[in-house]
Amino acid sequence: MAHFNQNFLDSIERDLPSHLSMEDFIAYSNKPLRLSIRVNTLKISTENFIDLMSAKGWSFDPIPWCNQGFWVTISSDLQLGNTIEHLQGLFYIQEASSMLPPTALFDSHADNENDLSQFAQTRVLDMASAPGSKTTQIAALMNNQGLLVANEYSASRVKVLHANVARMGVSNCALTHFDARVFGEYLFETFDSVLLDAPCSGEGTIRKDPDALKNWDNNDNKGIVDTQKALIESAFLALKVGGCLVYSTCALSRQENQDVCHHLKTAFGEAVEFAALTELFPDADKACTEEGFLHVWPQIYDSEGFFVAKIRKVSAVERTLPEPKMQKNFPFTAAKTKQIEELTAYFEDSFAITLPTDAEIMVRDLEFWLFPKAVMPLIGKMRFQRIGIKLADALKKGYKVRHEAILALSSPTRFELSDEQAKEFLMGRDISLVEKVKPQGEVIVSYASNPLGVAKHLGNKLKNNLPRDLVKDKIALYQ
Template sequence: MVQLNQKFINSIAKDLPAHLSLDDFIHYCGLPLRPAIRVNTLKTDATKLMALLEPKGWQFEPIPWCRDGFWVQYPQECQPGNLSAHLQGLFYIQEASSMLPPTALFKDNEPNTVLDVASAPGSKTTQMAALMANRGLLVANEYSSSRVKVLHANLLRMGVYNCALTHFDGRVFGEYLYETFDAVLLDAPCGGEGTVRKDADALKHWDETEIDAIADTQKALISSAFLALKPGGVLVYSTCTLNRRENQEVCLHLKQKYGDAVEFESLENLFDSAHKALTSEGFLHIWPQIYDSEGFFVARLRKTASVPREHPEPRLQKQFPFQKASNKDALRLQQAFADLGLNWPAEGQLMARDDEFWWFPDGFEALQGKMRFQRIGIKLADDAKHGLKIRHEAVIAFGTPNKALELDEEQACQYLMGRDIALDVPAKSSGEKLVWCQGAPLGVVKHLGNRLKNGLPRDLVRDKVQS
């Protein structure tokens, strides 16, 4: 049962718009949150996913602000996170309101360089990668080291390869990558007042004295994000909290600091019923009862002019551990890819480090040496003792149905649980093969004649998988 702190209720009543009822707000806070998913268009589309899941009892209701988002209903025994389709990255389990910030950022906007200041666990990052169709450069930052691992795992599962990961306090970007990005998303750390439908205890110990400290951090982050934005670029600021101090007042602080260089752009026409959540500034302040969702806040700001940086330009890093791969290595890798039925895209650059080969996203060279990156693009292969060893993440990102062995759903479940697959009709052993299911790559097996030896990395093996 939801725990609403009375002090929170008294405080939030002051921010609640006159046309909304406090009783409705309290009522909706106590309702279960409608489950929602986003189709991963890097691997499939809504029509194909529906054709896969509707025969299993799934029902889909479109989310108005995300063309690939759906509220869903499914049989009680189903655990969506254990579905083979989810583990293959065909969809992302994502709350509906959380899909709004990327939609607002990409409205009438096709940015080539994007910064996601606070990325983990990766719902919005992977949504933006899909909106970019894996083209251009997406820098995803996460301050928490443990959450960086979760972010990275989700990027690989969803087949994202245009991303570079960083692990910094978001306040450094304004100086290190000053006026670098076409678009910036700051989904700021916040008090989480809008998440009570997902976490019944989220507001149990709510304390108003903590809000000012959180808001101070948010103001520092939005200033840094604005400095990292190119003149003419777009910044979306969002939170999953409800009070004005963490929302409208943070944006007004930026406007006060940089004056006419900050322009608020109205989100009234973002989707058909956006006016229901519109503030006087043109922001969306989403209360749970408006769309039967989590509480959320979204603001879109444009940088109309350059603003001075606040500190001297940092020194460039002297050494960068990667270099462009030789033509000889590129041909070797291309042949190894072709043998498995993989194909890397025209956009990007093949790089080498020691005995490793990596695919860097287009445009990364402009950032080289400006700051330290945890991971850039995607690792393709290791030059091992017995030849090139193609990495699982490369298979997931660049696999094609060419030369692949098609598995049924039951076999796919066995594969994802780390088991070998017996063949009904033995055939001549044919070595390493790409396996395919539900329109997407699963990984690699070794064809041994009477069975397929599982090649799934041990850290990805699941105890339970549902078809």
């Protein structure tokens, strides 16, 4: 049962549109949330995923605003996060309303969904990214093309963000770790699209956390609102003319939502245009404010509360601070032709993986990395935590492939494991082979034809090469 206090209820009553009732708001806030997931199309098509999981007792109900999103009913009490399919990155457990902002950001591209290279030159900024539900959704919408800069202020949450980006096979991402107020200054008018999924008071999440509003006090929000206003200004400055910004929160009050967008309009005047989201999906108008923002109250679509505004930058604005000096000492250099040839041959011969030619192979000491091309002009303008994916380490003789490369780059060859073998592999154990055969060296091991990682085939067993930090104590198996 959700715990509300009277201050909170009074504030909702003030902001709730007249066609919605307080009774429904309270009733839906007390109802458990429907379980929803998003299929990761970087790894599997939606149709194949539905086939795969229907056979395991799942049923699917499409989410109207996300082609890859589904409410699911599951005929077992398995912990979804411990299933092999989750660890393989085939899906992300994501609340339905949280899928709205990326859909709004890319709605003008929806008609060209099959043009897989339409984002090759596109730069997108996700200013407040962790744990990465929207970052990984955006990367999938971009089909790993172009550049996605994913920023997170909290150091511990950057780690979670990176784990999710790697699990989902994202390769077009550069991670940064800043207070996102800096983007307008460091990367002025650089991005075609910006998502600001802002830190907020989280009132919309009451259905997940009944205690979220126990001690709610309107006055506590002042600091958050100041941060939101500073961040939206920074987002707008970092946006190219003609580009769009999506501002979203899981807060319900006007102050953290509409007022923040109006603040931007006051600050930048005619350069700011609110883009109506009335047509984003059938019935979107039920949640639209007079400005065309989506204000999703829990009872409208039986979801968490959410707010989404789309804002277009229609003309140039003055930059507020001078361009910072370029930073030196970037530790990577471009790989030489011979190095590229050798590494390319290693990936081809060992794993039948063709390294993408629309990315840069970079070297740092003995490490080989694959950087998205679109990041190159930004090098030196700000510090990056991690760019693209690490491909391999050079050894005295040959290379050692990295797990994240195997998860991000597709290969037609694999060593298929059974349910029990896949479980053993993810628990970090070696796998004995019944028949002794000729050793095959490094092999990609897979489950249901989707890669799990790399093992060394020694003839009578598979030696486990799963990175230690990915080893699990528990794996949930469907019987």
